[in-house]
Amino acid sequence: LLLLWGCGMRLAVERRGDSREPAAVVVSNHTSYLDIFVLTYLYFPGFVSKAAVADVPLIGTSAKAMGSVFVERTADTKRAGAGQKHGQGSVLQDRIREVDGLMRADPTGPHKPVAVFAEGTTSNGAYLLPFKRGAFLASVPVRPLVVVYEGGQLAAAWESMSALRHMFLLFSGFSRHTIKVIELPVIRPNSQERADPALFAERVRQAVGAAGGFKYSASTLKEKREYEKVMKGEMRAMKQKRKARDGKNDKAA
Numbered sequence: 001l002l003l004l005w006g007c008g009m010r011l012a013v014e015r016r017g018d019s020r021e022p023a024a025v026v027v028s029n030h031t032s033y034l035d036i037f038v039l040t041y042l043y044f045p046g047f048v049s050k051a052a053v054a055d056v057p058l059i060g061t062s063a064k065a066m067g068s069v070f071v072e073r074t075a076d077t078k079r080a081g082a083g084q085k086h087g088q089g090s091v092l093q094d095r096i097r098e099v100d101g102l103m104r105a106d107p108t109g110p111h112k113p114v115a116v117f118a119e120g121t122t123s124n125g126a127y128l129l130p131f132k133r134g135a136f137l138a139s140v141p142v143r144p145l146v147v148v149y150e151g152g153q154l155a156a157a158w159e160s161m162s163a164l165r166h167m168f169l170l171f172s173g174f175s176r177h178t179i180k181v182i183e184l185p186v187i188r189p190n191s192q193e194r195a196d197p198a199l200f201a202e203r204v205r206q207a208v209g210a211a212g213g214f215k216y217s218a219s220t221l222k223e224k225r226e227y228e229k230v231m232k233g234e235m236r237a238m239k240q241k242r243k244a245r246d247g248k249n250d251k252a253a
Helices: 002-006 034-043 051-055 059-065 089-105 163-171 191-195 197-212 221-252
Strands: 010-015 025-028 046-050 069-071 114-117 142-151 177-183
Touching: 010 034, 025 034, 025 197, 034 114, 034 142, 034 177, 046 051, 046 059, 051 059, 051 069, 069 089, 089 114, 142 197, 191 197
Parallel strands: 010 177, 025 114, 025 142, 046 069, 046 114
Antiparallel strands: 142 177
């Protein structure tokens, strides 16, 4: 929180449900890497992270200490356990059910939830992508969360510019956002949603979309990757044209 405040950002939290009601999973939309700081401040949860994060110095150690689940998106899950590199399926289910059991046994205990960015990637902050089923397979109550970035001169979503440049501008105080967080009431799956987690995922998505005023998109992670490749290719072409033009101007001078 001090980091965000020091960068000129303000956090505003609106709680529409009973924050004391236990929920093993916090499901949030995902716009920016700043979302991680926000959720860490509010819940200090274990995150669902790509397996490669586990090997990153300091960040990987911190993630393991928080009880994060590291997954290989294309790998088959064979064992369960936070801090291990496996596929998302049963590893995530087992971790969520473990936390759910602890919370049920001791609702007032210091148990931390698992945080899941159910879109599986970031969006531009205006749209909400389809929710993946991973957070909903365990059929336990989830706490939906909405994170919206208001104001500021620079978009919190990192899309086309380089990551280092975006981070420099964002953390230099150039962008003074108000980060609005809406904590929605806990949603429990009904019998149909327990049988079909996709229904549960869509109901939670609709709740997040309605509260955040998002537009709904059917785009997938694959399509986003293709868009990024096009953007990077166009940016490289623009730089090459600019360099060639500058070279001609230098020769003319």
